[in-house]
Amino acid sequence: MREAALAVLLLAAAAASARDYPAIKAQVVPIQVAPRVYYVQGGTGVASAANEGYNSNAGFVVTSDGVVVIDVLGTPALGNALLGAIRKVTGQPVRRVILTHYHADHFYGLGPFKEAGAEVWAHRDALEYLDSGEAERRRAQRAQDLFPWVDESMPIVRADRWLDEHTAFTMGGVDFEIDHLGPAHSPEDVIIVLPKKGVIFGGDILVAGRIPFVGAADSRQWLARIDRLLELKPRVIVTGHGEASRDPARDLALTRDYLVFLRKAMGKAVEDFVPFDEAYAKVDWGRFAKLPAFDAANRVNAYGTYLLMERELLAR
16 A cells, blocks of 8 residues: 555656646657667757757666666756656666767756756766856757747756766666767767667767758867777667667768768868858758758858868968
């Protein structure tokens, strides 16, 4: 009787928590990629009111001693939906959340997981972003684009543990390895490797079927990290956006080819002293123009790469 009463209280608490978040239409559905290893897949476009901010992926691993979650989606409501999806798969508590990087579409869902008692891990290079004021500026922008799912009162949740270059642990018989691959998409990029399952959670180092967001990223380092990912020869890479890759060599080619194209086009413009607007207009973007997120991301990516190529030229 006591256990039954406790179960009723837990369900009531979960329902009350769910009412604290704006309703969403998005369906957060677990997809299994290996025994006890799952991910959920957002849309392929950029975060918007139309997709309720659900444009990224997150994953979770069920062990005999609890659940490890990798990334938590892009709004508190989506994080709550992810937590609900996990509870449909297992009654094990969520022990730990590991963030691949501190970008809005991957960490804004942290609130419900902290309320559930999870410990958050991330790489310490994210502290520069969190301490700079940029996190607050980004939240204000997202509050305009994604209200009511994000507003300026949403807490920016910091990690409980800051990681260095390599961390390994075992939970419930499952081995985890966390490796820092930044700077690539972000300075703090980490991958989470499940060596006995042949699965890697790669964050935004690999995106599938869409244009990656490059912005001010170090694309030269990013290309080197792609090669390192391939050297690990995983069976599956769970991407930061798009479908999980069961053919990493093929799927990494799109991200690699796009970065190489950006660097070549913008690098030539810099070497020839062509102003950015003129250079951008002259480039034939046809190979990538029909991919999701191109219209929203490509010009920003090109400008960030143009500035990067200027810095690289000056450093020669």
